[in-house]
Amino acid sequence: MKFRIGRILVGATALASAALAMTAGSASAAPSAAGWDHIFGPNTPGSSGVRVYVKEHGDIVKLCDTKKDGYSAELAVAEDGHAGDSYGMSVSTGAGTCKTHRASDGAKYDLDENNGVAFGFWAKGPQSSAFWENDH
Incomplete structure (x- = not known):
């Protein structure tokens, strides 16, 4: 027994x-790199403490704070040629935390297909930028 x-x-x-x-x-x-169409930062020059993940299907944009440095991770999203169609995100809850927006959250988060999307992102240091074509 x-x-x-x-x-x-x-x-x-x-x-x-x-x-x-x-x-x-x-x-x-x-999140891990698997399943994301684009990943920007923290190796992008000036993007210390920020990582941005993009999944084109569903227009999912995830902003993560990657560094415990007292700075919030910030993101500005703008569609190419659509000055009014933009939004911002901020993560101020500390390292390892993220915030997500997707097309189903409302019209301003629904990015046009076959259109360029520009990101500006920063935490500590100068703003970094990235551009991608939303082709699906």
Whole structure:
């Protein structure tokens, strides 16, 4: 009987450890590179503390603060040739946190297909910029 209880305890401990590891992994707000069409920063010059993820299908834009430095991650989004169709995002809740907007959030977040989109992003340091063509 001792052998069975020992195996049960070892199995329960392994399951608890796996659950804890999965919980810790999913608590991180910063997404992995898989599944994103474009990723900008923090290696873009001047973009210290900011990473921007884009998924063209659904016009999903995710802004993440990547550095514990007391600065908010900021993003300005503008569609090429559409001065009124722009929006901004800010993440001020600390390193490892993100904010997301998608087309389903409203008209200003629904980026036109086959149109250029410009980003300006910054935290600590000068603004970085990126441009991409929203082709799907």
